[in-house]
Amino acid sequence: MRTLIVYDSLHGNTAQVAQAIGDALAGEVVVRRAGEAAGAEVKAFDLLIVGSPTHGGRPTEAMQGWLDRIPPAVLQGILVAAFDTRFSTRLVRVFGYAAPRIADSLEKKGATLLVPPTAFFVKGREGPLKEGELERAARWAQEIIASKLSEKSEQQGARALPSLDQPPG
Numbered sequence: 001m002r003t004l005i006v007y008d009s010l011h012g013n014t015a016q017v018a019q020a021i022g023d024a025l026a027g028e029v030v031v032r033r034a035g036e037a038a039g040a041e042v043k044a045f046d047l048l049i050v051g052s053p054t055h056g057g058r059p060t061e062a063m064q065g066w067l068d069r070i071p072p073a074v075l076q077g078i079l080v081a082a083f084d085t086r087f088s089t090r091l092v093r094v095f096g097y098a099a100p101r102i103a104d105s106l107e108k109k110g111a112t113l114l115v116p117p118t119a120f121f122v123k124g125r126e127g128p129l130k131e132g133e134l135e136r137a138a139r140w141a142q143e144i145i146a147s148k149l150s151e152k153s154e155q156q157g158a159r160a161l162p163s164l165d166q167p168p169g
């Protein structure tokens with residue numbers, strides 16, 4: 001399995017989460033900052049995981065710019081997952097968060113979301129991450145794998161179904 005993880009990070013917290021997710025995945029894993037990844041590159045991977053800090057309820061400008069630049073043709077049928085880092089206070093809920101918007105952008109261009117968008121929490125504006133978040137990131141990576149395996153077996157199951165036009169035998 002080949003996985004591309006694309007992230008943005010101002011203070012290093014989202015970078016740490018991206019790396020923890022990458023370390024927990026089997027197979028070839030490439031971890032890139034949004035500014036360093038070409039959208040067309042996605043095509044060479046089985047799985048794309050995108051993560052950004054939440055800034056004003058949204059992904060960072062660099063991340064949104066990267067998402068906007070991916071040609072839709074590249075994302076057709078690509079399996080994706082989205083995460084963000086954010087405060088855990090109630091005050092910011094009204095603005096929304098980055099991960100659901102990342103997921104929306106990817107799905108609108110034809111990608112298939114494997115698991116619900118998720119969040120990892122920082123203690124202050126510049127971090128650090130709350131205790132246990134890197135371990136949770138590793139567990140989330142396992143959930144993604146489990147979901148990818150079941151998606152694959154569903155596809156194989158669908159192919160194995162007899163055609164309705166031709167009676168079996």
Ligand SMILES: Cc1cc2nc3c(=O)[nH]c(=O)nc-3n(C[C@H](O)[C@H](O)[C@H](O)COP(=O)(O)O)c2cc1C
Nearest residue numbers: 009010011012013014053054055056057085086087
């Ligand atoms: C300009 C700015 C705006 C932010 N806006 C939000 C916000 O709307 N909601 C939130 O939960 N956290 C917000 N934060 C906190 C960031 O989510 C936090 O800095 C980020 O998770 C740290 O990730 P990083 O170390 O990868 O940059 C904001 C931080 C900055 C610097």
